[in-house]
Amino acid sequence: MAKMIIMYEQPKDIVGFEEHYFNVHVPLGLKIPNIIKDSVHHVIQSQNTNLELYMITVLEFESIQKLTEALASPEARAAEEDGVNLFKYVNPPIITIVN
C-alpha cells in the first residue's frame, strides 16, 4: 500500500481556500487514476512542531508502481496545475510519498 500524504498549513484565507479546494481541486484530484481511497481531514491538534497544520489529505494506491503511474497521468498534471491556484490562499503543502 502506497500513499500520498498532503499537508496544508493554516491558510491565509480559510474561506477562499476551502471553497476552491472542495469545489475545484478535490473533483480534479478524484479524476486521477489508480486511487483506491481518498480522505480529507481537518487537523484538530498537533504536537512537537511549529507547523500550524490545518488539513491533511491522504490518497491511497495499491503499490508505489500504481502511484507513480497515476502521477504521470494527464489527470494528475491537471490537478497539479490547479494546485497553483490555491497558493493565493495557502502556502504550498508538504507532500510526502510513502510506502
Place this chain on the structure above:
Amino acid sequence: MAKMIIMYEQPKDIVGFEEHYFNVHVPLGLKIPNIIKDSVHHVIQSQNTNLELYMITVLEFESIQKLTEALASPEARAAEEDGVNLFKYVNPPIITIVN
C-alpha cells in the same frame, strides 16, 4: 473517521530505532483499544519542507470520541511511556490528530 498521524524524522540511529520501534513500540501500540486500522510507512519522497521525514504511522478510529477514549486508556499510557525510549534514536515525532 478520526486518525492519529505520527511523523518521525530521520533517526540518528536507524538500526536502533527500527529495532525498538518494530519489536517493542508497535506491539505496545497495537494494544490500544478502538484502533480499527494501523499502518506504518517509510517515506520515499518529500516536497516543500525542510523536514527529513522518515516514517509515518497512521492509526484510524471510528470517531474522535473513540480516539479520545483510546488515548485515555492504560494501554495508550504504556505506549506513550515507551515512546520516550525511542528518543535516544530519533527526535520526538510530530503527532497530529485529525477528523
